[in-house]
Structure formats: C-alpha cells, structure tokens
Amino acid sequence: MYLAPSRLVEGIQALSDRFRDELSGPRQATRTQLVRFLARRLGISEEAAARLFADLEEAGVVLRRDQPHDGPGEPRFDAQRWSIDLARSDLATAAVQPIASDDGAEEHGLKAIELLRSAIRHGATDLHLDPFGDEIEVRLRIDGRLEHFRRLEATLGRHLMAQFKVLANLEPVEPFHAHEGRLHLPVDLYEYDVRITTVPVASGEAVALRLLGRDQIIRPVSSLGFSEAVIERVRDVLRSAEGMVLVSGPSGAGKTTTLYSLVHELDDGHRNIVTIEDPVEYLMPQFLQIEVDPRHGRTPADALRTVLRMDADVILLAEIRDAETGAAALSAASCGKQVLSTVHARDAAAAVTALRQLNVDDRSAASSVRGVISQRLVRRVCPTCRGSRAPSDDDRRYFGDGAPPPESLATAVGCNECRGTGYRGRIGVFEIAPLDGPLAEAVAGGRRESELRALMRENGMRGLRADALEKVAAGLTTLEEVRAIGWPE
Numbered sequence: 001m002y003l004a005p006s007r008l009v010e011g012i013q014a015l016s017d018r019f020r021d022e023l024s025g026p027r028q029a030t031r032t033q034l035v036r037f038l039a040r041r042l043g044i045s046e047e048a049a050a051r052l053f054a055d056l057e058e059a060g061v062v063l064r065r066d067q068p069h070d071g072p073g074e075p076r077f078d079a080q081r082w083s084i085d086l087a088r089s090d091l092a093t094a095a096v097q098p099i100a101s102d103d104g105a106e107e108h109g110l111k112a113i114e115l116l117r118s119a120i121r122h123g124a125t126d127l128h129l130d131p132f133g134d135e136i137e138v139r140l141r142i143d144g145r146l147e148h149f150r151r152l153e154a155t156l157g158r159h160l161m162a163q164f165k166v167l168a169n170l171e172p173v174e175p176f177h178a179h180e181g182r183l184h185l186p187v188d189l190y191e192y193d194v195r196i197t198t199v200p201v202a203s204g205e206a207v208a209l210r211l212l213g214r215d216q217i218i219r220p221v222s223s224l225g226f227s228e229a230v231i232e233r234v235r236d237v238l239r240s241a242e243g244m245v246l247v248s249g250p251s252g253a254g255k256t257t258t259l260y261s262l263v264h265e266l267d268d269g270h271r272n273i274v275t276i277e278d279p280v281e282y283l284m285p286q287f288l289q290i291e292v293d294p295r296h297g298r299t300p301a302d303a304l305r306t307v308l309r310m311d312a313d314v315i316l317l318a319e320i321r322d323a324e325t326g327a328a329a330l331s332a333a334s335c336g337k338q339v340l341s342t343v344h345a346r347d348a349a350a351a352v353t354a355l356r357q358l359n360v361d362d363r364s365a366a367s368s369v370r371g372v373i374s375q376r377l378v379r380r381v382c383p384t385c386r387g388s389r390a391p392s393d394d395d396r397r398y399f400g401d402g403a404p405p406p407e408s409l410a411t412a413v414g415c416n417e418c419r420g421t422g423y424r425g426r427i428g429v430f431e432i433a434p435l436d437g438p439l440a441e442a443v444a445g446g447r448r449e450s451e452l453r454a455l456m457r458e459n460g461m462r463g464l465r466a467d468a469l470e471k472v473a474a475g476l477t478t479l480e481e482v483r484a485i486g487w488p489e
Contacts (some may be wrong), residue, residue, distance in 0.1 A: 008187060011041045012061060029082060034062075045214055048190035050285055061085055089388040112163035113186060117210070119149075120192065121157055122419070125211055131204035136160070142419070143379045143426050144252060149406075154204070161198070161207045172466045175205040180279070181211070183441040193282050210281075217282050221261045225428035227470065230462070233432045237371035238265060244333040245322075247342045248351040248374045254428055255342040256281060256318065262340055263287070263316050271313040276303045278318055279402060286318075304328040308335060317341040326358040347464060347488040348372040349434040349453035352443055366444035371434040376485060378463060378477045379423035385415035386475070395479055399469055406473045412480070427476055429468045433461050453488070464488065 017038055019029045031053070039049035058063040063083050119127045119140050126141035135159025138149045152160065153270065162172040168181035175198075185193040195210040226234060237245055246255050247255045260282070265288065267273060275284075278292035278300065288310070290303050294477055300317065301324040319342050320326045333339040345351040351372045392403040399405040412422020433456045436441060442455055457463060465487035472479050 005054070007042065010188070011038060012056070012084065013086065014041050016086060019082070034082070044190055046216065047285060047326060048284060051190055051283075052187060059199070102245045112160055112167060113189075114138040115160065116183075116185075116194065116211075118188070118191070119215070120208075120211060123425075124147075125216070127211060129157060129164075129207040131157070131201065131206060132247070133203065143419075143421075143423055144377060147419075158204070161205060164196055164207060164209065170198070172195070175258070176200055177318065191484045195279065197280070204414050212282050214282070217257050217260055218264060218284070219257060219261050221265050224258060224261060224430075225319040225466065225471070226430055230430055230432055230467070232395065233371075233434060234262075234444070235265070235375065237434055238262065240338070240370045242333065242338055243337045243370035244339040244341065244368050245370055246334055246351050246372045248348060248354070248372060249342075249376060250346065250379070253342045253375050253425075254377045255375065259316060259318070259342060259372065263314060266314050266338070272311055273314040273316070274307045274310060274312040276300055276307065276314040276318060277316075279315045281318075285482055288312075291340075300325040302330040304332055308332055308337070312337060314338045314340070320358065323359045326355060326360045328370050330360060347430055347453070348374040348456060349449045349460070350374075350488070352452055357402045362446050366435065366440045369443075370437045371432060373430060375431075375465060376429045376468070376469060377426045378429055378471065378481050378485065379421075380425040381410045381412055381478055381481075382415065382418035382422055382424040384414040384417040384424075385422065387413045388412040391479075398479070398483065408476075409472065410478050412478050422478075423481070427471060429464055429471065431456075431461055431464050431467060433459075 015034060018037060019034065035049045035053050036046060038044075038053060039046045042049065042052075044052070047424065057064075059086065063085065074347045096153050099263045115138070118128065122140055122142055124140035124142050126146075128137075128141075128146070129141040130137050131154065134154045136152045136154055138152065138157075140149045141147075165172045165179070165181075167185075168179075169184070170179045170181050176201045178197070180195070180197050183196060185192060185194060191210040191214050195212070197210075198209045199206055214411065221231060221234065239450040244304050247262075249255050249260050260295055263273060268280065272288070273286075274288045274290065276292065280289050280291045283289070290298075290307070292298055292300050292303060300319075300321070304315070304317065305328060315332055315337055317325070317329055317339060320329055326392070329339055329341055343351050343354045345354040351374065352365065355369075356362070356405070387410070388408040389411050390407070391399075391409050395409065414420040414422045433439065437459075439452070439459060442452055447455070465482075468477075468482045468485070468487070471477050472482055
C-alpha cells in the first residue's frame, strides 16, 4: 500500500468539504469522526489514520482553536472548534514523511526507508544489520528463517544505521550503549510499527528492527490455523467470564499473535480491556495499553495490582516471567478478572510445570487456569510451485496408526514467488487442554508432567504432532517441514 502525496492532499480537501458545517458551526465534529473519515477516504486502518491525524495537527494543517463566545468568564468547553488550513496541505506531505539525513548512504542511492520497504515486500518480520570486520551484513527473517539479503561496506552500513536511529529519535552517533525505540514512518508505511534495538558488539554496533504489520498481529482467531474442533474448544474456554488462559510455546512460536487474536475475540465493545506489555508491540487505541518500565518502578506485578483497581474486565499480560508476576496474575484471575498470558513451555502439560517452577501453588493453578493452548509455527508450502510425491514406507511409519498418510504428500519446489525456498507464509500448529474435571484435580494433586500429558490426551486433546500431520495431509505444509521440528512425545 503506497499513499501518494497528491492523494493525501485530496484526502485533506475532502475532509474539509465533508465536515464544512461540523468544523466551525454549532455541531462539532469529534476527533474520532474526522479520523474515521480519513481512514475510509485513504483506505488505511483507523490506527494509521489516527497517527496521520496527529502528524497533520503537528504540521498545522488541522487545528483546534478557541473561538470567541458571548458572556464574561472563562471560555466554555464547547468554545473550541476544529479548522483545516488548506493552504498548508502541500506542506503536510513533507511534514508526515520523515526525511533521512543527507549522508553517504543517500549519496550511494541507499536510504533506510527504502531498505525497510524492501524488507516488507519480501515479507520479513525482522531486519538485521550486523557488523562483520569491514562489512555490514543485512539479513532478513522470513517465515521464521534468517536469510542473507546483502552486504554493505562498513562506512555505508554505519550511515544506514544512523538513519534508522534518527527515525527513532535516538542519538545517531552514540554506539557505546544499547538503545530501544520506535521508528516514525512515512505515510505509505502507516500500517506498520517498527521497533529498533541497537547494541554494541565486538565489531562495532548491531541493529535489529522488528517489523509489525497490523495484518500480521491482529488476526481473526479463525485465520491462525485452528481446526474446527480445536477452535470450538478455544471458544468454550473463552466463554468463562473469569480465570486465566495460558498460551505456551518456545520463542518465535507466534504466542503474541494468538494472544492478541484471543483478546479481539473477546472485544465486544462492552468490556474494559487492559494490556500489560514489555514493550508495547502494536498500538491499539481501543485498549488501554501499559508498558512495563522497571527502571521507574513499573513492573508487571505492580501494573497488575494497579489494573485491578481500574475496573478491568479482561487483562492481557504479555508474559509471565517471574514468581511475583505469576502470583499477581493468579490473584487477578481469582478475583473475577479474565487474564490471558503466555509462558515459555514446550506443550500444554509443560506449561503447568513452568508455573510450578515459578512457585505457583498447584491448587491455585487448578482453580484459576481455565485452559492452556500450546503452539508452534510451520511454513506453508508455496501454492505457486507446490509439487507432490507418493509417501514412502518411512513416511507411513512416521504417521503411525492413528493418522494414516494421504495418497500424496506436498513437496517444496521453489520459484520466484517464494524466493526459491518452496515455502511462503506460516501456519499455526495447536493443542488445547481445558483445565477442568479430572485434569484440574490432577494438577491440584501435584501429578507429574508425564501423567498430566497422558491424562490430557485421554480427555480428547489432540497433540501438537497430530495437528501438524493433519496439516500435512491437507497439503498445507510438507512432511519434511514437520519432521524437522522436535515434538513432545
């Protein structure tokens, strides 16, 4: 999606024409009305339009001024009126598009923003600039795999790093300390949030950028890869108005995306939803988002205790990392709140072990946790070049008796669309274990992880490997991709 400057100017003109009476007349337009109109007119999300609106205010294109009124005394609250300065609309196209510094990188035709756009076109979730001797290597993480993109001469690479730091309002020539920030992006990238982390290393300074698109992190639950049977069990767990839902898996398994999707499933417009994140990954104006800041005394546990006094209905806690946070989260769940969070664990049964390692009492976990969702991500086979083959005897043995293999298996071939990898995009592999009945009693009784895993499967939970093999049978991924992952037994 590219938003041309001329289109932006036309959008500002249309905003002025549409709200001619509501801007300065007796019927005031609200900020939300103006933002929503911009979103529809320009074909961007409301979040992107809200950020664009703020930039237009800063540029002096959209103003809110005090208006004279009859009678003595202080101005009334309704004495402020919106106004749009069309004479400044041409300036807006420059004001809302950050201009990278005029340095060596630009002289060589390379700009930070252009590199960012290229990474997005390739479907990257992360962009790395790493120093190796007298060169800077640029790498992209695509579909979970880190791939070489290009190499730059060190001076040119450092100029590029400085441009990224300027876009994040970081000190461009301070390589001796780690820094974190969020990039200020031009209009055509308003659908993205980009976080930057810099750190000094032996060869200089490394820069990592996390590219977060709205369509990547805010997705309907039905699009994540849940089977019909599993998604019904997920919704059954979510129907409980209180208690905790845990999402487990290793780093990079897509837990945060699932967490956001679950919260959006609960967002019916009548719930007060508060998130506690470290850091806030994507700005969502419909939620109250709290960013953890331990340096100023705002820990996850402190934030949880504060949120309990804010009349919250649903609390999204990005991760349970320590015993204090775990105790506070269980306390909130037992106080009638619905808490959604994540833990690092290899499957649903191991999530109970992870809570135990954080000194969470078994009885508290059994009474407060409503269910555990465990997940992995596997690469989708490219639909453009997808091939097929007959299953071998070894393939049949891997499927086992419970899941007979299909007549043909998908194979990764490779084409221009998938950059020769044979894969394009990823899909989730899931298992869900509601903690009720005999399973809750087993958790409260301190049963071992292996016993809990066996009991979960006796109660109808389909394991991660079985769900992955079902996606192989459906032709969504390859058996080679699934076999490369170590599945819990």
